[in-house]
Amino acid sequence: MAELLRHLLFVLNPVSGDTDKDELETTVRVTCTEHGRTAAFWHTTGENDLQKLTQHLAGQPYDAVFAVGGDGTVKLVSEALLTTNAILGILPMGSGNGLSKDLGIPQDTDEALELIWDHEVRAIDTLRLNGHFSAHLADLGFNALVVKKFCDGDTRGPGAYVRIALAEYGDYEPLCYRIETDQETLETEAFMLTIANANTFGSNVVINPNSRLDDGQFEICLVAPFPAGAAPGLLYRLYTEAFDESDYTQRLSCHRATISVPGQEKALVQVDGEPLELELPITVEISPQSLRVLTPQQG
Numbered sequence: 001m002a003e004l005l006r007h008l009l010f011v012l013n014p015v016s017g018d019t020d021k022d023e024l025e026t027t028v029r030v031t032c033t034e035h036g037r038t039a040a041f042w043h044t045t046g047e048n049d050l051q052k053l054t055q056h057l058a059g060q061p062y063d064a065v066f067a068v069g070g071d072g073t074v075k076l077v078s079e080a081l082l083t084t085n086a087i088l089g090i091l092p093m094g095s096g097n098g099l100s101k102d103l104g105i106p107q108d109t110d111e112a113l114e115l116i117w118d119h120e121v122r123a124i125d126t127l128r129l130n131g132h133f134s135a136h137l138a139d140l141g142f143n144a145l146v147v148k149k150f151c152d153g154d155t156r157g158p159g160a161y162v163r164i165a166l167a168e169y170g171d172y173e174p175l176c177y178r179i180e181t182d183q184e185t186l187e188t189e190a191f192m193l194t195i196a197n198a199n200t201f202g203s204n205v206v207i208n209p210n211s212r213l214d215d216g217q218f219e220i221c222l223v224a225p226f227p228a229g230a231a232p233g234l235l236y237r238l239y240t241e242a243f244d245e246s247d248y249t250q251r252l253s254c255h256r257a258t259i260s261v262p263g264q265e266k267a268l269v270q271v272d273g274e275p276l277e278l279e280l281p282i283t284v285e286i287s288p289q290s291l292r293v294l295t296p297q298q299g
């Protein structure tokens, strides 16, 4: 059932998705006023945003806080909301918007705004990797390297990501990972290792098909090193929700995991699109149904 959300905050990332958001505040304000809601705005700066937003939220009784940006902005707002009673809303405005797609949130702004008065509230799981918050997907290996180079570069958008991936693929040396979960232990070489609370990357690659965001467990999705000739078949499966049908893939479901790389003390990890260098081993913990999100009504 829909909750009455009167006081709304919109956390706006001015640079996400390389889109101009000048008109957006007016659109949001007008829509909210027409429906008897108040809208406040808070702009991210890229510097200490989590600390500043957490402080701002502590003094304000917002009913819902919308992340207006991409997955990085959703991560920021989600983490800041953990200490409040407010519900997360998402206006997808990034280059990928993975979590919003997994939740079935409309990508069109006007339709996404309708969730203010016509919605279902879902409580979803969240993860911590050595204490770092993740609501969507985190990984080690090839994709983490590409995300790091993408973030270090000054060109955004899917084209830049593909260019970097193609340039890095030839020289990439896969690592060996030791994975201990509450279910099993595995030591294996991998091209990439994804720690998945959700299903789909912003690029529409479905790394973790048919898994739920609120089932109290997460998946470790492994892509083994593969010859260049196998790339088209593998990519086809990744884009058609057929991850498990490749000879190069494997998935583990668990409630807790520790990941190490024998011989290494640190690893590059991307967490919801943000590159981080984490100490090894990495401990992954889940907080079941810890984040309330506005989603479209089901059925």
Ligand SMILES: Nc1ncnc2c1ncn2[C@@H]1O[C@H](COP(=O)(O)OP(=O)(O)OP(=O)(O)O)[C@@H](O)[C@H]1O
Pocket: 013, 014, 015, 016, 017, 018, 044, 045, 046, 047, 069, 070, 071, 072, 073, 074, 093, 094, 095, 096, 097, 098, 156, 202, 272, 273, 274
């Ligand atoms: N005012 C700002 N100036 C520069 N960088 C900013 C600013 N506000 C936020 N950022 C940076 O934006 C990044 C988050 O962007 P976000 O993920 O929301 O969009 P995106 O990268 O375009 O989309 P997606 O993650 O969906 O591909 C963070 O690294 C954050 O530090």
